[in-house]
Structure formats: C-alpha cells, structure tokens
Amino acid sequence: MLHEISAQQREISDTATVLTVMFDQYRRSHHACTAEEIATLLDHVVTESTEGNRTTLVTAWTRPAHSHHDDGQPEYPPAYLRVAVDPDTGWGAMTWIELTAGEVLDTFDPAELEDRPALVFAADEPSYLPNSASPPLERIRHALCEYAETGTRPTTVRWQQGYLVL
Template sequence: MTTVDTATVLTVMFDQHRGSQYAYTPEETATLLGRVVTESTEGNRTTLVTVWDRPARSHHDEGEPQYPPTYLRVAVDPNTGWGAMTWIDLTAGDVLDTYNPTDSTDRPALMFAADTPSYFPRSASLPLERIRHALGSYADTGTRPTTVQWQQGHLVL
C-alpha cells in the first residue's frame, strides 16, 4: 500500500522588512500565528497567511512569487485589541471580509494598505481573540474559517 504525504506548510508573509516565515509543526504554527496577532500591521500592508503543500513566496522573496489559490490577509492593531481579515479564493473569485454584526461605532477602521491608503470597513473589525481562533482554524483545515462571519469585500493589491 502506498501512502501520500499530505503535510502542509503555514506561510506568513509579513512586510518586506520582516519577510516570510514558515511553520511545519504544530508548535511552529502556534508560535507564528501568535506573532500574526501581536505584531501590528498599522502603517504597513496586511499580513498574508497561507496554508499550502509547500512554502508560498511573495515578490519580496527569492525566486518567482508563488501563491496558493486561497489565502487570508490579516490586519491587526494589538494596541486597540482589534483585527480584520480578508479571505481570497482566486479559483472561485471570492473576496470576503470578516463581519461583526454588532454596532461598529466604537471599532477602529483598520488599515488594509498603507500606500493607497485603504481601510477595512469598521464592520470587519473583530476582537483579536476571534482573529486568533479563526487563524487557528484556517491553519488546521486550510479552508475559510467558519468560526467567524463574512461579508463581501474588495481586493486591494
């Protein structure tokens, strides 16, 4: 009987200064996802998080960029305790932002991209613990987290 190795690699693409980081074990994954929710993205682009059968590479990495067909973009502000995510599925053409149905007047508008600048809608902001939980779900399954609600988003490159 032949078995197939179905191991996955978690890739986190921080900004160009911090580069890409990879996790291959549950312990490495927990540590890396901890960094995603504790290191602010304010003033930078969002952090990309992928789960794939190999490391993903951005245009900041050596070699040609390689992205899986699905991934998350994450913005966090640990100082305020809020974060937001965008689910991108290039195969299906889906671009979805997290959705928080509660009143959004007290939530910050988190920066999606600094060079534009572009912001997530306030309705996308979630407490960081919910972002952490959703990222853990994504790392475990490689699919869009069902632990949070989603709304139509827009892709900003």
C-alpha cells in the same frame, strides 16, 4: 522561534501543511510546519500591529508560499488570508481571497461599530477595511488556528463581501 525558510524546508513533502506568514509588505516570510511552530507564528501574527503597513498574508498550503521579494518566482496557493490587527485596541480583521472562484470576503461583525479602529488594508494609497470587518482579536486568533488546521476559509467567523486592493 520565527525563522527564515531554508533550502531543505523548500522540499517539504506534498502531504504536509506548511503555514507561511508574510509580514512587512511581504518582505519577511516565515514558515511553520509543526504544531508548536504554527502556534508561535500565529501568536506573532496577532501581536504584531499592521498599522501603517499593508495586511499580513497568511497561507496554509502543501508547500511554502513565496512573495516577489523571495528568491525565485512568486508562488501563492489559490486561496489565502490577509490579516490586519491592532493589538493595542484588541481588534482585527481578515480578508479571504480565493483566486480561482474570484471570491473576496471580509470578516463581518456588526456589533458596536463605533469603538473599532480603522484598520489599514493597503498603505500605498490608504484604504481601510470597513468597521464591520473587525471582530475582537481573540476571534481572529481562533479563526487563524482553524485555517492553519484545515487550509480552508474559517467557519468560526462571519463573512461579508469584500474588495481586493493590491
């Protein structure tokens, strides 16, 4: 079950991996530590459409990440994923952002571009990910599982140069 973070969970050991997912313009933060919680949370990521919203932010870090909507100061790891999905059509896309290296990469899948929906990257002034950034949703799910396990940029998908929209 998805849950809000408790004060006790904020004190998780530095050796644990905490998956944080921020939905709805980062207003809803959910955290997972166990394999079962992570699987449930990632399932929610790929089944909750991001249409009309900004992307969902996903972090795998040694502690919970916090948005500016959470209590306290925003806190993000130096690298994380933004995810856009359209579960009705079966397509998704991810953007890898690594702040320390200044790296922004979008997923890349150049096959059958005409059948893909336009996935919103930013909603304030609609900005769309390129169609080439949208692999099938099952590949997005697999890459998210890899990221949750390793905390590094997934290698199970291809990447292309992206751009950062705040």
